[in-house]
Amino acid sequence: MFSANGRSIGARTGVFGSLCVLVFLVNFARVVYAPLLEPFRAAFGVSEAAVGLLATLVWIGSAAPRFPTGYLLTRYPRHRIVLGSGLVLAGASAIAAAAPSFATLAAATVLVGVGSGVYFVAASPLIGQLYPGQVGRAIGIHGTASQVAAVVAPGFVGVALAVRFWPFAAWRGIFVLLSLAALGSAILFWLAARRSTITGPQELDLDMRVALVAHWRLILSGIAVVGLAGLVWNGVFNFYVTYLIEAKGLSSGNARTALTVVFAAGVPAFWAAGVLADRLRFVPLMLAILAVFVGSMLSLVAVQSFVPVLLVSAILGFVIHSLFPATDTYILASLPDEHSGSGYAVFSGAMMPIQAIGSVVVGVLVDSGLSYDAVFTALSLGVAVLTAGLFGLALLGRVPSGTNV
Incomplete structure (x- = not known):
């Protein structure tokens, strides 16, 4: 090159x-x-x-x-x-x-x-x-x-x-x-x-349909890994300050500090996850991140005082922001160059709308009378079920491993 x-x-x-x-x-x-x-x-x-x-x-x-x-x-x-x-x-x-x-x-x-x-x-x-x-x-x-x-x-x-x-x-x-x-x-x-x-001269991605037909299992696996977790995360961070004030009794200043910690933890997470994605097998890495994300979400529901909330916020922010570069690398490193643009576009185009409705989902469920803790717990358990399903499919060889093996 x-x-x-x-x-x-x-x-x-x-x-x-x-x-x-x-x-x-x-x-x-x-x-x-x-x-x-x-x-x-x-x-x-x-x-x-x-x-x-x-x-x-x-x-x-x-x-x-x-x-x-x-x-x-x-x-x-x-x-x-x-x-x-x-x-x-x-x-x-x-x-x-x-x-x-x-x-x-x-x-x-x-x-x-x-x-x-x-x-x-x-x-x-x-x-x-x-x-x-x-x-x-x-x-x-x-x-x-x-x-x-x-x-x-x-x-x-x-x-x-x-x-x-x-x-x-x-x-x-x-x-x-x-x-x-x-x-x-x-x-x-x-x-x-x-x-x-x-x-210079290069092969263009000639057909999105061809890319999808050729690599639909890979693309669907990436969407499954990041879609629901991204939906949960979108709903969580948009309501994070409100949640910490109403459910944990934190002051608005402390709640905003916790949100800042969540995003700040994402800065080293992107770099670290990218390095790990080059060195470890993709599927085990992504599933491990999903499992820790579920644990972090359930820990967020369980803790109450400011310091534990800060610690969980740091872990939660690091873990969820690790998922995005790991999944992107899984898709991009596994697609051949002639399909990488259109194939990634199909993945991104299907994944983004799923994530984008997270705040709407959380808002509707809370407006229906459920507590934030109940909503976050239910959504986290949903991610846990999905992770277990992907793990079972991976053991059966039904989840593409990508090229980093």
């Missing part, structure tokens, strides 16, 4: 480095909405329900283009799709910064999500192309850069809102900076990509 000379190694490093910057910005754009909901409400005079919709729209936008991006990958090289996603993010952020109305801001929010969805589907197989022998390590580093954004976004927003040098509303300034950073990073990525062999 790349020759061993310094120029080729430098070009590959440049491409990967620019991807890590882009993924930081892409994920920052998705998570920055939560701490900005109150400034949005004050700026446009809308209800809490209306601004709450923004946080949902960005994730809907992220899920929507997964299958269409898979189709684009059958027509255009991966690096061009990644460039397009960066330009979409830059343009959407500029529209958000200048939004004259809440409706315009909502439309820009969907576009921000679309840019992120396109990015992840195109960039993940591109990383596999860059580092075919170290997919897990590369995916882990890339995921670490993404997770750092989730950790720093609330603090950055707090500082930006406190600083008074903006010639316009501070939240608009944040989107101006995001737009400029996304544009600059996209340009740097393009320049780096043109110096590398990824812009």
